[in-house]
Amino acid sequence: xxxxxxxxxxxxxxxxxxxxxxxDPGGATKYGVTxxxxxxxxxxxxxxxxxxxxxxxxxxxDQAIQIFIKHYFVKPLISKLPKPLQASVFDMYxxxxxxxxxxxxxxxxxxxxxxxxxxxxxxxSLAAVQxxxxxxxxxxxxxxxxxxxxxxxxxxDRRPASRxxxxxxxxxKGGWIIRAEEFIPPELHLSQAEFTQRTKGWG
Numbered sequence: 001x002x003x004x005x006x007x008x009x010x011x012x013x014x015x016x017x018x019x020x021x022x023x024d025p026g027g028a029t030k031y032g033v034t035x036x037x038x039x040x041x042x043x044x045x046x047x048x049x050x051x052x053x054x055x056x057x058x059x060x061x062d063q064a065i066q067i068f069i070k071h072y073f074v075k076p077l078i079s080k081l082p083k084p085l086q087a088s089v090f091d092m093y094x095x096x097x098x099x100x101x102x103x104x105x106x107x108x109x110x111x112x113x114x115x116x117x118x119x120x121x122x123x124x125s126l127a128a129v130q131x132x133x134x135x136x137x138x139x140x141x142x143x144x145x146x147x148x149x150x151x152x153x154x155x156x157d158r159r160p161a162s163r164x165x166x167x168x169x170x171x172x173k174g175g176w177i178i179r180a181e182e183f184i185p186p187e188l189h190l191s192q193a194e195f196t197q198r199t200k201g202w203g
Contacts, residue, residue: 031064088183145184
């Protein structure tokens with residue numbers, strides 16, 4: 001199992017440098033850290049009294065890694081999940097915030113647990129995760145990866161501007177789908193034919 005530092009470094013490497021895509025609700029982003037996150041944390045890196053796009057550009061890799069570890073892994077208690085589940089939930093939390101936890105909570109309810117879908121990992125959710133994981137240790141991480149993939153597909157169904165993140169211009173799997181499938185076994189990946197069928201309604 002990679003260390004949390006390695007996972008965070010992989011996320012930073014995958015996210016890349018500064019971007020400000022008008023189709024991305026996250027706004028100005030660098031290494032996966034959005035301007036909204038930097039404002040919430042009060043990261044005035046250029047010392048001019050506000051947090052704006054210039055501060056996003058000032059962010060370095062090490063700062064991004066530490067932000068992810070502290071605020072996206074330790075603080076939301078992802079560090080308390082079973083180790084085989086941590087990397088995928090952590091990666092999704094960086095990408096989608098509390099929706100990463102809501103996906104897990106809905107999955108727990110589907111598996112017979114009764115937890116609130118509130119995007120927070122408290123004692124009830126953590127106990128439910130442990131119970132489901134102990135009953136089928138190999139199932140929960142894969143089921144989460146599939147649920148995560150389905151979340152991205154549904155999001156693209158609803159929001160045409162987001163489809164470029166889920167499907168390439170040539171009709172292949174986009175970054176969101178590839179990212180989700182990195183955490184599930186190859187035999188559970190969508191084939192190209194299945195992916196084409198699933199997304200044919202997007203035009």
